[in-house]
Structure formats: C-alpha cells, structure tokens
Amino acid sequence: MKNLSEHSIQPLLQARWSPYAFDSGKTVDAEDLSSLFEAARWAMSAYNDQPWRYIVANRKTDSVLWEKILASLVEGNRSWAQYAPVLALGLVSPEFEKTGKPNATAMHDLGAASAFLTIEATARGLAVHQMSGILPDVIRTTFPAAGSLQPVTALAIGYAGANGELDEDIAMRDKRDRIRKPLSEILIHSSL
Amino acid sequence: MKNLSEHSIQPLLQARWSPYAFDSGKTVDAEDLSSLFEAARWAMSAYNDQPWRYIVANRKTDSVLWEKILASLVEGNRSWAQYAPVLALGLVSPEFEKTGKPNATAMHDLGAASAFLTIEATARGLAVHQMSGILPDVIRTTFPAAGSLQPVTALAIGYAGANGELDEDIAMRDKRDRIRKPLSEILIHSSL
Numbered sequence: 001m002k003n004l005s006e007h008s009i010q011p012l013l014q015a016r017w018s019p020y021a022f023d024s025g026k027t028v029d030a031e032d033l034s035s036l037f038e039a040a041r042w043a044m045s046a047y048n049d050q051p052w053r054y055i056v057a058n059r060k061t062d063s064v065l066w067e068k069i070l071a072s073l074v075e076g077n078r079s080w081a082q083y084a085p086v087l088a089l090g091l092v093s094p095e096f097e098k099t100g101k102p103n104a105t106a107m108h109d110l111g112a113a114s115a116f117l118t119i120e121a122t123a124r125g126l127a128v129h130q131m132s133g134i135l136p137d138v139i140r141t142t143f144p145a146a147g148s149l150q151p152v153t154a155l156a157i158g159y160a161g162a163n164g165e166l167d168e169d170i171a172m173r174d175k176r177d178r179i180r181k182p183l184s185e186i187l188i189h190s191s192l
Numbered sequence: 193m194k195n196l197s198e199h200s201i202q203p204l205l206q207a208r209w210s211p212y213a214f215d216s217g218k219t220v221d222a223e224d225l226s227s228l229f230e231a232a233r234w235a236m237s238a239y240n241d242q243p244w245r246y247i248v249a250n251r252k253t254d255s256v257l258w259e260k261i262l263a264s265l266v267e268g269n270r271s272w273a274q275y276a277p278v279l280a281l282g283l284v285s286p287e288f289e290k291t292g293k294p295n296a297t298a299m300h301d302l303g304a305a306s307a308f309l310t311i312e313a314t315a316r317g318l319a320v321h322q323m324s325g326i327l328p329d330v331i332r333t334t335f336p337a338a339g340s341l342q343p344v345t346a347l348a349i350g351y352a353g354a355n356g357e358l359d360e361d362i363a364m365r366d367k368r369d370r371i372r373k374p375l376s377e378i379l380i381h382s383s384l
Contacts, residue, residue: 005233006226007223009227009230010231013234013312016236033384035200038198039201041378042201042205043307044322046324050372050378054380055379055381058383062383065383066383104324105299105345109303111299111303111305112304113303113307115235115304116307118236132238132300152297152300153297153300181242183226186245186246187246187247188338191250192248
C-alpha cells in the first residue's frame with residue numbers, strides 16, 4: 001500500500017487507512033476502546049455543542065448489542081463488518097442544546113470527532129473503517145434511546161489483518177493503493 | 193487551561209484547542225501550510241469521493257485573497273479573525289463525482305479532513321479556530337470558482353498568543369477551561 005504524499009505529514013495521519021479485513025480473533029481491550037471515544041470527546045464543534053453521539057459494542061463483552069449494530073448496516077457492509085470485534089454507530093443531535101435551533105454543522109462536527117477517534121485508534125495499532133451504508137429506520141426502531149438523533153455512520157473497529165473467511169473480492173480491496181485527488185484540485189483558490 | 197480527560201489520549205489530540213487570540217506578527221511558513229492541507233487530503237471519505245475543497249490565503253504572500261476571505265466572515269468572527277495570519281474557507285462538493293448523486297455525508301467528511309488538518313497544525317505548533325459563521329452568498333459572489341460547491345466553514349490559522357489589540361472580552365475566552373460533556377452522555381448505548 002503506497003501513500004503518495006506531496007508534502008510531509010504526521011506519521012499517524014499517514015498511517016491511517018480503512019481496512020475491509022479485520023482479525024476477528026484479536027479482541028479489543030476495554031481501556032483502549034474507552035480512549036478512542038475519549039479522543040472523540042475532545043474534538044472541536046460549533047459553539048462547543050458536541051453534537052456527536054455514539055452507540056458502541058465490544059463483541060467480547062456484549063454480543064447482543066454488537067449483533068444489533070451489525071443488523072443496522074446495509075447487507076454489503078455486513079458481509080465484511082461481521083468480522084470486526086467492535087462495531088459502533090455515529091449519530092448527531094440535530095439541534096443546539098442551548099437554543100433548540102437547527103445545528104447546520106452537526107454532521108461536520110461528528111466527522112471531526114470520528115476523525116479524532118480514528119487517529120487515537122491508529123496510535124494504538126487499531127483500525128477504523130467507517131460506513132455511510134446504514135439503515136436509519138432500523139436504528140431508530142432498535143434503539144429507542146436514539147430518539148430524535150440522526151443516525152449518520154457506522155464504524156467497524158479492530159485490528160487489520162488477513163481474514164481467510166472474508167470474500168476474496170472484498171479482501172482484494174485492501175491490496176489497492178490509496179488514491180487521492182492532487183492538492184491542486186482540492187484547493188480551488190490558494191496562495192500556497 | 194485544564195483538560196479533564198477521563199481516559200488517556202494522544203498528546204496531540206489533547207493539546208489541540210481553538211484560540212481567539214493569534215500572534216499577528218508571527219507568519220506561517222509556506223511548507224508548514226502545505227502540510228496542513230496535505231493532511232486534510234489523506235482523511236477518509238464515503239466512497240473515497242474526497243468532497244472537501246478549500247480556499248486558503250497566507251496574508252504574507254496574498255493579502256488580496258486574505259482580505260476576500262476575511263470579508264466572507266460574519267462580523268463577530270471578523271473582529272478576532274482579522275489577526276490570524278492565514279484564513280481559509282471549507283466547502284463541499286454536494287454530489288458524488290462518479291455518480292452525480294447527492295452525497296449525504298459530504299459535510300461529515302469535510303469535518304474529518306479539517307480535523308486532520310488541525311492535528312497536523314497542532315504538531316507544528318500552529319492552532320486552528322474553525323467558524324460556522326460565514327456569509328455563503330458573499331463567498332459565491334466573491335469566488336466564482338466555488339460554483340455549485342457549498343460553503344460550510346472558515347478556518348483561522350496561526351500561532352496562538354497574546355494579542356493586545358484584541359477586544360478584552362474576546363481575549364478572555366482563551367482563559368476559560370475546556371469543557372466537555374461526560375463520556376456517559378455521548379455514548380447512548382455502550383458495552384465499554
């Protein structure tokens with residue numbers, strides 16, 4: 001796997017990637033997992049509203065909750081995420097807590113929190129693969145505590161690794177190079 | 193400034209904060225600035241669409257572009273962001289490049305990219321203060337290249353520092369503790 005960087009960046013940011021194959025035999029330590037969500041907690045957010053919410057299950061300690069999260073994914077994601085030892089859902093509170101007004105950047109801020117979580121995971125040798133392919137109606141029915149929250153993402157968390165049980169076509173995805181648009185394409189006006 | 197963490201996290205994540213006072217006399221090195229946007233480039237995104245786009249100006253090298261970005265902020269943000277040596281805007285491409293279908297998580301993915309950018313900044317001694325208070329209509333008029341992109345955020349980038357010119361009430365904000373909801377509140381179901 002090659003990373004074609006144009007400028008030097010922190011090794012932790014460079015090392016991060018989203019595997020399809022997880023080592024299903026390697027469980028995730030509870031304290032490591034707590035630190036991942038602790039990292040999310042310290043992200044920045046509009047008016048410090050912290051609109052991010054998570055549902056998280058470690059298969060080792062709560063297989064019932066883990067199965068419920070797995071059932072919240074679209075079938076194409078269940079096919080590989082079923083081997084992840086930890087599954088989570090990312091949701092947002094769509095209104096500011098203080099004012100009740102719509103929070104237009106709630107999803108943006110969830111993205112930042114999950115990025116913090118992912119970097120903490122990378123530092124601990126863990127990998128995170130996020131998905132937008134979820135079943136919001138299933139999530140609202142399965143988790144009444146989700147209430148008026150908006151389900152946005154799912155997160156598969158574990159140790160990347162060879163997984164002989166994984167469909168070969170899916171496993172092959174982990175062999176591909178990481179491709180990115182050139183910096184010149186994402187900077188539409190720049191004085192760099 | 194206290195950081196009341198419940199679990200240990202990476203020093204870089206813990207150290208990050210959003211200052212109001214920037215040292216306006218300390219300019220940002222061009223290579224440092226390039227690495228910030230390089231870090232954003234390597235974030236994760238739905239279908240690897242990389243919907244994030246930025247407009248960025250280093251006041252030192254392009255004060256005209258920098259002024260245009262400053263004029264894209266709501267007045268309350270201009271009052272303190274005018275001392276930041278670098279200003280940027282964050283926008284998203286609202287449709288997937290490959291299919292033309294709406295990208296429901298484009299803002300989420302911009303949030304992740306800007307989080308990567310912010311962590312790279314922290315590693316280089318820089319600080320980033322993001323804003324949702326922007327003037328989208330002004331941005332679309334000022335920057336025709338923005339086209340159908342959706343303006344979402346602005347980013348003030350520079351070295352945090354005492355700034356005697358800053359309004360005292362605003363400068364006081366940097367003295368406050370960083371407050372976060374307890375982990376138990378953001379984990380609505382958890383097997384941690």
